[in-house]
Amino acid sequence: MLLENFKEHLALSVRSIQWSYAIFWSTSSTQPGVLSWGEGYYNGDIKTRKTSQGVELNFDQIGLQRSEQLRELYKSLKAVEASPQTKRRSAALSPEDLTDTEWYYLVCMSFVFNIG
Numbered sequence: 528m529l530l531e532n533f534k535e536h537l538a539l540s541v542r543s544i545q546w547s548y549a550i551f552w553s554t555s556s557t558q559p560g561v562l563s564w565g566e567g568y569y570n571g572d573i574k575t576r577k578t579s580q581g582v583e584l585n586f587d588q589i590g591l592q593r594s595e596q597l598r599e600l601y602k603s604l605k606a607v608e609a610s611p612q613t614k615r616r617s618a619a620l621s622p623e624d625l626t627d628t629e630w631y632y633l634v635c636m637s638f639v640f641n642i643g
Contacts, residue, residue, distance in 0.1 A: 538570070567635070
């Protein structure tokens, strides 16, 4: 529940200042002294609007859903990278569906930074 509240607050903040996205970096649970992707919200241009099961979404839900779709695509691509013989699992989006800004947001999920 706490994570969902955080996502909603992050989304509200990003929309209120009209940013394309926001990324929350946090300390890594697997690598001490490293910042890694904590959470994010995508609010930018969308090349292909793919929604789950044809459900009508309001403006707030679209950004939350797109952020989740981008995370699912990242996990799918990462799984193939780790084990190339495995078939890429199905995600709502494919790489061809992304704008340049969406690609940047997706690639940021792999960034890590040394603290200090």
